[in-house]
Amino acid sequence: MAQSPRPSSSPTNVFAPWNDPNAKPLIQFKNVTKRFGDFTAVDDLTIDIYEREFFALLGPSGCGKTTLMRMLAGFESPTEGSILLGGQDIVPVPPNKRPVNMMFQSYALFPHLTVWDNIAFGLRRDGLGKDAINDRVKEMLRLTRLDKFAKRKPHQISGGQRQRVALARSLAKAPKLLLLDEPLGALDKKLRNETQFELMDIQEKTGTTFVIVTHDQEEAMTVASRVAVMDHGKMVQVDTPAGIYEAPNSVYVADFIGDVNLIEGNAKVDGNTVSIHFAEGAAPITAVCERPIADGQRVSYAIRPEKISVNREPLDDRANHVKGKIEDIGYLGNVSTYHVRLPSGELVSALMTNSRRLARRDFTWEDEVWLSWTDTAGVVLTE
Amino acid sequence: MNLRRLIVIGIPFTWLLLFFLVPFAIVIKISLSDPAIAIPPYSPTLELSGGWAGLKAFFSQLDFENFTFLTLDPLYYTAYLSSLKIATISTLLTLGVAFPMAYGMARAPEEWRATLMMLVILPFWTSFLIRVYSWMGILGKEGFLNMILLWLGIIDEPLTILNTNTAVYIGIVYTYLPFMILPIYSTLEKLDLSLIEAAEDLGCTRTSAFWLVTVPLSVPGVVAGCFLVFIPALGEFVIPSLLGGSDTLMIGKVLWEEFFSNRDWPVASAVAVILLAILIIPIILFQRNQQKQLEGDQ
Ligand SMILES: Nc1ncnc2c1ncn2[C@@H]1O[C@H](COP(=O)(O)OP(=O)(O)OP(=O)(O)O)[C@@H](O)[C@H]1O
Ligand SMILES: [Mg+2]
Numbered sequence: 001m002a003q004s005p006r007p008s009s010s011p012t013n014v015f016a017p018w019n020d021p022n023a024k025p026l027i028q029f030k031n032v033t034k035r036f037g038d039f040t041a042v043d044d045l046t047i048d049i050y051e052r053e054f055f056a057l058l059g060p061s062g063c064g065k066t067t068l069m070r071m072l073a074g075f076e077s078p079t080e081g082s083i084l085l086g087g088q089d090i091v092p093v094p095p096n097k098r099p100v101n102m103m104f105q106s107y108a109l110f111p112h113l114t115v116w117d118n119i120a121f122g123l124r125r126d127g128l129g130k131d132a133i134n135d136r137v138k139e140m141l142r143l144t145r146l147d148k149f150a151k152r153k154p155h156q157i158s159g160g161q162r163q164r165v166a167l168a169r170s171l172a173k174a175p176k177l178l179l180l181d182e183p184l185g186a187l188d189k190k191l192r193n194e195t196q197f198e199l200m201d202i203q204e205k206t207g208t209t210f211v212i213v214t215h216d217q218e219e220a221m222t223v224a225s226r227v228a229v230m231d232h233g234k235m236v237q238v239d240t241p242a243g244i245y246e247a248p249n250s251v252y253v254a255d256f257i258g259d260v261n262l263i264e265g266n267a268k269v270d271g272n273t274v275s276i277h278f279a280e281g282a283a284p285i286t287a288v289c290e291r292p293i294a295d296g297q298r299v300s301y302a303i304r305p306e307k308i309s310v311n312r313e314p315l316d317d318r319a320n321h322v323k324g325k326i327e328d329i330g331y332l333g334n335v336s337t338y339h340v341r342l343p344s345g346e347l348v349s350a351l352m353t354n355s356r357r358l359a360r361r362d363f364t365w366e367d368e369v370w371l372s373w374t375d376t377a378g379v380v381l382t383e
Numbered sequence: 384m385n386l387r388r389l390i391v392i393g394i395p396f397t398w399l400l401l402f403f404l405v406p407f408a409i410v411i412k413i414s415l416s417d418p419a420i421a422i423p424p425y426s427p428t429l430e431l432s433g434g435w436a437g438l439k440a441f442f443s444q445l446d447f448e449n450f451t452f453l454t455l456d457p458l459y460y461t462a463y464l465s466s467l468k469i470a471t472i473s474t475l476l477t478l479g480v481a482f483p484m485a486y487g488m489a490r491a492p493e494e495w496r497a498t499l500m501m502l503v504i505l506p507f508w509t510s511f512l513i514r515v516y517s518w519m520g521i522l523g524k525e526g527f528l529n530m531i532l533l534w535l536g537i538i539d540e541p542l543t544i545l546n547t548n549t550a551v552y553i554g555i556v557y558t559y560l561p562f563m564i565l566p567i568y569s570t571l572e573k574l575d576l577s578l579i580e581a582a583e584d585l586g587c588t589r590t591s592a593f594w595l596v597t598v599p600l601s602v603p604g605v606v607a608g609c610f611l612v613f614i615p616a617l618g619e620f621v622i623p624s625l626l627g628g629s630d631t632l633m634i635g636k637v638l639w640e641e642f643f644s645n646r647d648w649p650v651a652s653a654v655a656v657i658l659l660a661i662l663i664i665p666i667i668l669f670q671r672n673q674q675k676q677l678e679g680d681q
């Protein structure tokens with residue numbers, strides 16, 4: 001699941017302006033708070049987003065993602081704090097004067113206009129020539145593969161097609177910043193994957209900065225240069241997809257992104273090696289930890305299922321071994337998830353690729369197996 | 384199953400037949416008869432005792448004389464034209480007053496809307512006639528309006544409003560306002576506010592978003608409202624006779640005079656038949672609009 005942040009970028013020239021102290025951010029949120037009555041939807045949020053970034057907002061429903069987008073588009077103004085675009089405070093700028101376009105969560109297609117006119121709507125407001133508009137609309141139709149539907153009204157096309165019209169309409173004006181609020185929710189998996197790559201392609205070609213809201217972690221992982229995990233109006237962690245996945249900074253993030261085994265225990269620190277005593281009589285888990293941890297602190301150990309190997313015998317080259325009994329096997333075609341019960345009572349999931357045919361599988365229910373993993377496979381979390 | 388369908392379809396059809404088609408057939412029949420000094424004041428009357436021959440004699444006496452008469456006397460077609468003009472102008476005036484009100488209602492806070500709707504409907508709970516009479520009190524030479532304007536010093540002499548076409552327009556706009564407000568309100572209330580935001584996002588100002596999105600999307604409501612005002616206003620009788628003057632010519636008034644002053648039922652019936660013929664076109668258009676709106680909603 002974890003991939004390199006920019007598939008096209010070479011290792012020597014990684015796109016990471018957020019690590020460059022000289023890079024000028026395109027968008028700056030400075031201590032932004034948004035309240036509706038006494039409900040705080042966005043809570044003292046500070047974040048920089050850079051040009052050409054594909055910034056993904058991830059978080060449970062109601063955590064303030066749409067509110068954040070609406071403040072960027074100009075439909076809501078922050079209760080406190082300021083928002084800068086290219087160094088300029090945009091809070092007083094009305095939506096129609098911002099170089100920002102938004103694809104709405106509900107699409108908001110104009111029902112009285114054809115697909116063509118919907119896409120041309122923004123271009124006409126710019127007073128472009130007829131030919132320029134025609135060319136641009138055609139290009140957008142081709143890009144979103146809607147050529148055949150140009151003459152139809154929104155109620156005469158499918159949900160997925162509507163979504164593409166909304167995308168085409170927001171792209172048509174080639175904005176500096178494009179806001180996508182769950183742009184691909186209504187598409188089936190195949191079309192969604194295609195559109196994701198198309199989006200990345202468009203982004204690559206146009207150099208537009210994208211901020212995308214999604215409920216689909218895999219999507220965030222695929223398209224984003226950085227992912228922000230939000231909760232209750234705050235950004236819990238902002239990092240590259242790999243960073244978020246491999247080095248979550250809290251139990252919340254580890255649990256929110258992907259599957260994870262969480263084991264609680266007391267830490268015993270020895271240099272940068274931590275032993276986690278999670279159960280009476282069980283061998284402690286050994287982990288390498290860069291963060292300073294107090295001796296005896298209560299910690300959570302997070303390890304992804306695919307980092308754990310299931311075998312008949314313990315693997316000697318791994319730092320950690322535990323014996324357990326297979327309680328359940330989830331067969332997913334390419335991989336299987338083994339749910340293994342440890343003698344101390346914990347249920348641990350481990351993911352193995354199905355390199356053999358199902359009938360020749362090594363293990364079955366109730367089998368005694370050994371789980372092995374290295375000391376760098378998991379992370380020690382204190383929050 | 385079939386019997387039930389027959390009943391379900393049969394009841395409204397029987398209703399229409401009994402209370403619309405049969406009376407209308409009678410009106411057509413009278414319009415083809417000749418006036419007579421009798422009770423009822425026309426001939427022939429249908430006598431079934433005459434048998435087949437009597438029936439034949441009855442039909443042979445019917446003719447289109449009254450319709451020909453309507454085309455000969457300019458009174459009638461000027462009355463039709465004047466009614467069309469008054470109905471059209473007052474429909475447009477009503478639209479001008481109703482649209483901002485409906486818009487305001489649709490944008491009012493949710494918890495206010497029911498109250499505002501109530502205020503629009505409330506006047507219907509008092510008699511229409513009393514409300515028109517009270518306009519006489521307002522618009523007259525010594526009426527409230529003139530009193531206030533004189534008192535404010537805006538005018539030196541009382542305005543003549545009552546018994547002019549202006550008073551008729553005021554009366555029609557006032558009376559039919561709710562019929563215009565309600566359908567426009569219902570389309571505006573359904574309008575998704577994110578459409579306005581999308582328009583603004585794509586470069587519209589508040590004003591241009593209104594003209595490019597709100598107005599086109601409220602067309603079905605506007606059309607429905609216009610028909611609901613235009614159709615009854617065309618045949619309006621009470622308002623022009625109470626508020627209008629001697630020069631206010633409306634077909635409803637002509638019809639009334641033919642029936643009750645001249646007691647010429649056949650000519651009056653002919654006037655009514657033509658009025659209905661004129662109305663059929665907008666009624667069909669209205670039905671089409673409603674149908675389209677229903678399809679659009681799905
Ligand atoms: N206009 C408003 N008035 C009051 N509360 C609001 C308003 N808009 C949003 N909220 C509240 O703010 C919170 C954040 O809303 P927001 O729409 O940003 O959530 P979201 O993260 O986009 O959720 P979802 O994933 O379901 O779209 C929610 O609890 C919502 O109820
Ligand atoms: Mg949302």
